[in-house]
Amino acid sequence: MKKGPVILCTIFVCLFLALLLVLLFLAPPLVEAYSSFRALSEGVPDAILIAFYLCAVPAAAALLCLLALLRTIRREEPFAKRSATLMSVVSWCCVAVSLITAGAGFRYFPLFFIAVAMVFIFLIVRVVRMCFVAAAALKEENSLTI
Amino acid sequence: MAIIVNLDVMMAKRKISSNELAEKIGITPANLSILKTGKARAIRFSTLDSICKALSCQPSDILEYREEDTDGK
Numbered sequence: 001m002k003k004g005p006v007i008l009c010t011i012f013v014c015l016f017l018a019l020l021l022v023l024l025f026l027a028p029p030l031v032e033a034y035s036s037f038r039a040l041s042e043g044v045p046d047a048i049l050i051a052f053y054l055c056a057v058p059a060a061a062a063l064l065c066l067l068a069l070l071r072t073i074r075r076e077e078p079f080a081k082r083s084a085t086l087m088s089v090v091s092w093c094c095v096a097v098s099l100i101t102a103g104a105g106f107r108y109f110p111l112f113f114i115a116v117a118m119v120f121i122f123l124i125v126r127v128v129r130m131c132f133v134a135a136a137a138l139k140e141e142n143s144l145t146i
Numbered sequence: 147m148a149i150i151v152n153l154d155v156m157m158a159k160r161k162i163s164s165n166e167l168a169e170k171i172g173i174t175p176a177n178l179s180i181l182k183t184g185k186a187r188a189i190r191f192s193t194l195d196s197i198c199k200a201l202s203c204q205p206s207d208i209l210e211y212r213e214e215d216t217d218g219k
Contacts, residue, residue, distance in 0.1 A: 144187040
């Protein structure tokens with residue numbers, strides 16, 4: 001298996017984790033600057049900020065799960081039950097972000113688009129997870145064929 | 147499962163060790179152990195051929211069908 005794309009993905013996931021960590025500190029001034037730039041009404045910046053901090057938890061969990069998943073792929077054992085579990089966690093993290101952004105969307109409408117996008121990603125991850133489960137069953141069958 | 151693997155019986159009859167048989171038929175001792183303990187899901191014809199050749203026996207000497215009870219015991 002080519003290791004290049006896996007390493008590239010790992011680097012990007014690490015970068016996103018770092019970005020998330022930086023944004024945890026920079027979010028308040030950034031949201032403030034954005035709200036003054038777009039002239040958002042009162043209460044909207046707070047809603048965005050609360051949504052961001054609530055979304056940071058599932059986002060971090062999803063990124064850590066992706067790192068663990070990439071590690072199993074690097075070890076050349078991607079079709080294990082653990083991979084399916086990790087993908088399940090990622091998919092439910094997408095649902096959590098979707099629910100949070102949908103709630104915040106009532107205060108700031110563009111957040112609804114993130115909610116819809118997250119539901120779409122949830123569906124994609126669930127389908128890929130089902131493929132992984134089927135592949136794990138095939139692999140087990142194959143390894144128990146002597 | 148209703149298929150019983152009697153490989154250990156044939157091995158005892160032929161007085162052959164697991165490692166020796168594994169080497170003769172070209173599979174790992176771990177895979178032979180899976181076969182002996184009945185954990186295997188399937189057996190390749192090529193493996194069966196090698197086992198029969200190594201033990202000078204018929205497939206029926208190694209594999210046996212026993213009807214299961216309705217409750218699966």
